[in-house]
Amino acid sequence: MNFIITFIILFFFWILLSGYFDFMHLFLGVISSLFVAFISHDLIMGDVNIGRASKNVLRFLRYLPWLLYQIVLANLDIVYRTLHPDMPIAPRIIKFKTDLKTDMGIVVLANSITLTPGTVTIDVKDGEFIVHAIAERPADDLLGGEMQARVKKVEGGEG
């Protein structure tokens, strides 16, 4: 089952990236997709549960608009701080614990912190985030925990 799904995904990408529909290209695509799927279907799909994975994707899609909005805010924030003559920054390092359980939740939170206003993730160790904040307000916003609550929704209840 994993083998077939991996093959379909790989072949889809092959068609997408090649853009040729003649016999030779499709045939070569089938051969190489079969070969790669044969050696790596355990690696790519592992023991993924299709139903749970698609639910995760749906939850992530619901999280995405908020993330995009935050990215735009982050950029305007940096533009303001860069072009302001006085450079209103006061960098600091903050640490906080998270109670996210899954690896995916932690990765999403870490990348979201980097993309949102004024904060960059430096390290995650045993559920403790070390974050560099560029000023006081973004640090406070992050410790307020709104983002963590949203990521927890992405992660879902079952952990």
Next chain:
Amino acid sequence: MNITTIITAIFLTIGCFFSVVAAIGVVRFPDFYSRMHPAGKNDTLGQTLILIGLIIYEGFSFVSIKLLLIIIFIFIANPTATHAIAKAAYLAGLKPWEKEEKK
């Protein structure tokens, strides 16, 4: 000059603006960690806007799907690379710059 070209030009201009500001920020900010902020964020949005502009110019084709894939990879790779560099500096023991107290 049709409408597609104009929209493309707008996106390219905004994208270039963000990229230029990112470059200025890297030069202006006082230390390594704060330089990660413009490098990690503005570059992501700047490049994304430029690519969106190209997608609009290209219309729906194989090229625009490839550009969309590049956007997705940038969104995953850029924060991850920023984080990896910052972590390397932190583990090497670099202390962040802090604002001096007013004299």
